[in-house]
Amino acid sequence: MKRTIVEKMTAALHILWPIWTRTVGAMSKRNILVRSQCRRCGALMRVDPVDLVARYGAGHSIIDTQERCRMVACDGAAYYLAARTYGAPWRVLLDDPVLKEGLEGRPAAVTGRSLQVCGQATVLDASP
Numbered sequence: 001m002k003r004t005i006v007e008k009m010t011a012a013l014h015i016l017w018p019i020w021t022r023t024v025g026a027m028s029k030r031n032i033l034v035r036s037q038c039r040r041c042g043a044l045m046r047v048d049p050v051d052l053v054a055r056y057g058a059g060h061s062i063i064d065t066q067e068r069c070r071m072v073a074c075d076g077a078a079y080y081l082a083a084r085t086y087g088a089p090w091r092v093l094l095d096d097p098v099l100k101e102g103l104e105g106r107p108a109a110v111t112g113r114s115l116q117v118c119g120q121a122t123v124l125d126a127s128p
Helices: 005-014 024-029 049-056
Strands: 033-038 044-047 066-068 077-083
Touching: 024 049, 044 049
Parallel strands: none
Antiparallel strands: 033 044, 033 077, 066 077
């Protein structure tokens, strides 16, 4: 199978990244923490490297990869972050300058702790 110039260049650039970030197989093997964050809504989601290995194969790289946000009613694109362990700094897995554009103005990370209740559930009166 012949690789395109873009694929060869992308593979060459990924060599410059730390070994633990290069492939999902390496991340899974080293128990690296992976998250995705949406550019539009800021949703920060846990990502299991084992699931990524099952989905794409151990040799797949998530550097410069985006996927659709998983938050209901959001049509944003989520990029990946990785950290070696809890308390370690998070590394944004973007190298392409075009993909890095706009990260400075991104929304703050939205987590389970930062979500606010939008309203109270309506209790229906069951009496006749």
